[in-house]
Amino acid sequence: MKTTATIAGLLFATASAAGAQTLTIYTYDSFVPDWGPGPAIEEAFEAQCDGCDVEFVAAGDGAALLSRLRLEGERTEADIVLGLDSNLVAAARETDLFAPHGVEAEFDLPVEWNDDVFLPFDWSYFAFVAGEETEAPANFRELAESDLSIAIQDPRSSTPGLGLVLWVQEAYGDEAAEIWEGLADNIVTVTPGWSEAYDLFTEGEVDAVLSYTTSPAYHLIGEDDPTKTSWAFDEGNYLQVEVAAVVESTDQPELARDFMEFVTTSGFQSVIPTTNWMYPSVTPEEGLPEGFETLTQPEGGLLLPPQEAADMRDEAIATWRDALSQ
């Protein structure tokens, strides 16, 4: 009975929603809950769009998002996809499912970003997060020589894991295999996703975990715990840039374009820091929340252009796998 009611309810909901202006946004799981950025962004955009309805659909993580869109193809309900990682951009572009966003904006990114299809909405540096009492290594070499224990994510199933292997590959080139062999005895384990690795860290199983330089902000602001920090490496820290794009087959092209414009404004950007715990791609008028000034600032940001990241991916993963399989 319950399911029949649910199905009926949802069918009617979809039918009535098609009449009003509904903007369907596919995003990753942690974007939509009450404590995520979704609800506040929905409210802010609905207040300015004159009777439209924003609907977030959570579809796993960044990689799952893209595969769901590819399964649905041109018949997809999605008007916008929000939450692809820059390393997935080349694969996303190849699908020809996305349309130019038409937004002009000055981004506050540590790297140059010019792309007429994929619009950055937030970013952070990848970094190892540790307790402040742990002595910070200055680079991967020092980390490999130390006795520190770390947890990382699998590059074959997680975007931070992929970011890490690209980071080592970009920073060390032909020496990447050597770095991974040195790190082998520091790596306690490799987890399928970010959550499991981070849980190992908070439980004290490892000294440090691959996460973001903005992660300590959650502990400081959300939990009043100033003891977490992250490590800046002197070879530079690799960036994660998260992007949004308009789906070409959208039945709401104007509304979608309005939303993309809205992404770069304060209404969207001011929500990001303390819900998604990332840096906004355009610093909002009121600046960053108090506490963000305490975060580690790496000297340089590394980021492979999307096509190069895609080309290097297989080689970087093979290097990682072979070095750690010995």
Place this chain on the structure above:
Amino acid sequence: MSLSRPGGAVAGLMLLLTLGTLGAVAWRAEYASGLARADWAAIRFTVWQAVLSAVLSVGLAIPVARALARRAFRGRSLLVTLLGAPFILPVVVAVMGLLTVFGRRGVVSEGLGTLGLPPLDIYGPWGVVLAHVFFNLPLATRMLLQGWLAIPAERFRLAAALGAPVGRLLERPMLRSVVPGALLVIFLICLTSFAVALILGGGPRATTVELAIYQSLRFDFDLGRTALLALCQFALCAAAAALAFGVTVPDGMGGGLDRVVMRWDGSRWLDALWIGAATLFLMAPLLAIAWRGIGSWPDMPPTVWAAAGRSVAVALISAALAMAFALALALRPGPLATLAGVLPLAASPLVVGTGLFVLVYPFVPPGAAALPVTALVNAMLAVPFGVRVLAPAVAQAEAVHGRLADALGLSGWRRLRVVLLPRLRRPLGFAAGLAAAISMGDLGVIALFAGPGEATLPLEMYRLMGSYRTEAAAGAALLLVSLSLALFWVFDRGGRVAEV
């Protein structure tokens, strides 16, 4: 109507959900690359750990189940229920519980530290096997325990009166009929292991086929290779099933009067030792989960409760479907039903979900199908356990009362109601409890279909974990474990009301 007829339809449905979904994935493939060297390494590791986990789980379960079968003590029934808990735990929750006990900063390592010994290193192939034994020892114990309880009390009386060896005459024939099936089921469960192997495996050495499937589907969108890998899993399943059924010897000793068993053999102390050791091994991580979760109970956002309600509803529907399917298959003799009863174990949930998505998408919005599809897939995942538990009970009831029922002309629905169902009460209760608990804890396919606001409790827990809220996630995990256990207990208890 013949009682074996619905089994054919159910077998068809199972084949559609397993091989059919695989076909749907393959049909959508635009290109296919073959299996790489790394894939073969993954297949080797997968088979190795699955064989070892199955042998160890069943090997250890024999003395534990025998001890539980022949000793009566206060709290035994509660203990039997609690011992089943690890099997129904969500994977990530169980792994975290295990690490609290066996991890580098765990209880055991701390203890070793005070003795001046180095900490335990659980990460590696042996950590994977340890976790799989933790998960599956309870299942193996329960399956064997059912076997022991099915030996009629009169036999033990007779053996005791004659001074005959119970082990050789009564227990060994029972084990020969139950053990191969138990080995097969656990081998297949471990075959599709994903998160356990990754988290505890310590690195890419511990890559399983399921991870390769995940990668080729999510990151490469190589549907052809995905289907090929899934086919490998089914081939392994078929080979293992053929082997297991080949060596099974049906136990055809006839029945008794269902009296409470009294035993006069075996060492009381040895039995206590086995029960004690198993309890410690299985309960310590559970206590750790409870300890972690109880303090963060107030941190849980209200959405967790709504998700819990949704999960319970899905679990009840899944359990009902799973029992109908399993009973239909158990009532149908023949290889088709047998195959349909094990195939779901070898199915990759990700492939089933993706295949169903391809099949459903043209007709229904995925968000609307999320909960019904989750209930159906969870029911499918529970069918093999139901069949394993119900089929021997059906066979025995037929062996004992079949001729009388024939003579009385009982057939079809009336035969089921009068002759079979009363004797299937206990296995049905157990299997339904298992099905409800499995559905409760399984992330299933909802992550693939989820629309706005459709989260189940496991999905909600993952979402909490994914946004730094580990405390609230620990609370949700405890709620999940408690609800799973409660559902299991209610059904299992319901099935046992008949006995004293």
